[in-house]
Amino acid sequence: MPAFSHDFPFDPTYGHTVDDLLAVPAPPAPADFAAFWRARHEAARAIATVPVVGPVEEVRDGFRVHGVTYTSVGGVRIGGWLVLPDDGPVEHGFVVGHGYGGRDEPGPDVPLPLPRSAALLPCVRGMEARGRQTGIPVLADEHVLHGIGSRDTYVIADCVADLWCAASALLELVPGLTGGDQGEGPSSLGYLGESFGGGLGALALPWDDRFAAAQLTVPTFGNHPLRLTFPCVGSGEAVRAHHREHPEVTGVLRYFDAATAATYLRVPTLTAPALFDPSVPPPGQFAVHNAIAGPRELHVLTAGHFAHEGTEREAKTLRDARERFFAAHLG
Known part of the structure; x- marks a missing residue:
């Protein structure tokens, strides 16, 4: 296990060895867990997203990077970025989630894992900048508690819907991507999500067969009963x-457990969890990772949410791994 110098008042490995980590289970699902999420997905798929693309903001x-807006559940307009190849046809697509705090620009998510790809990078409701x-x-510590008194009002459910509606908007804007349940032939749509976006992805992906593959990096919201016993410096502390x-509130959190959701996740998924993460x-x-029901590939990081001497090297290795992964799994 890594041994970093730090000033946290707790051990960011939480005393777990690799063998311990590979044995952490998912909490059991409530009896109506799948029904709850399938109903939310059906409602989101019925939304006319009416995407509007702005001018090129950068190359x-x-x-090419454009601003974009689209409609999600509740009539909310979500902003973000549409990324298109500067030249040639589009052969692959991605919905790209973000960490807690949102995003001010596409950042390191561009370039995309594969050439000839398009992507929609939304800022889910409440998050910076769009x-x-x-x-x-x-603020993440306040956002994560918004509506938490009921599974029907919790903001996380609507953030998941924002990802489903992002997929709908992207497929409308780039109809050549249609596949899976939207057209003939295999799906060419993938999902990328880190931290907050990784947890949202785990909650979103099991119910939407438009996606063919996914990468979840340092995903949050996994095993809430265990998380509630661990101090941290992230939104989990709130x-x-x-x-x-x-x-x-534990009764509500049962419906928003990324590990529980992963027991329904069957598309090939590359996970990149960390051994040390405050x-x-x-x-x-x-x-x-342990709960994923379908094909899974594990890429272990030394640390997450913590800069260290090997951060850039590990980031490059992970980028290389995801390029190989999506080349193998996207149609």
Whole structure:
């Protein structure tokens, strides 16, 4: 296990060895877990997303980057970026989730894992810079608690829907990507998500067969009962504090457990959990990987949410791995 010098008042490995991490299970699903999420997915798929593409904002690494907006559940307009190849046809597509705090620009998600790809990079509701919504807190520690009193009002459910609607908008804007349940032939749509986006992806992917493959990096929301026992410096600490005052929230969290959802996830998935992570406890990350029902590939990171001497090297190795992975699994 890694031994980093740090000043956290807890051990970001949480005392787990690799063998321990590979044995962390998923909590059992509520009896109506699948029905709940399938109903949410059906409602999101019925939305007319009406995507609107803005002018080119930048050109980088062989891709054009446009601003884009689209409609999600509740009539909310979601903003983000549409990425298109600077030249030639589109052969692959991606929906790209983001970490907690949102994104101010496409950042390191461009270039995409494969050439001749298009992508929609949304800022889910409430998040910077293009997902701001009146009444939804921007700060992660407040956002993660918004509507948490009920599974039907919890903001995380609508953030998942924002990803489904992003897929609908991308497939409308780039109809050549249609596949799976939207057209003939294999799907050429993939998902990329890190941290918050990794957890949202695990919740979203099992119910949407338009996606053919996914990468989940340091995913959050895995094994909530265990997470509630671990101190951290991420949004999970806000949930822990809320739970101390409102222990009944565990009934809601059961429906938003990324590891539980992963037991329904059957598309090939590359996971990149970390051994040391002060923001997203590693046992929860590995719980997501361990629970995946379909083909899975494990790429272990030394640390997540923590800069160290090998950060750039590990990032490059992971980029290389995801390129190989998506080349093998996207039609």
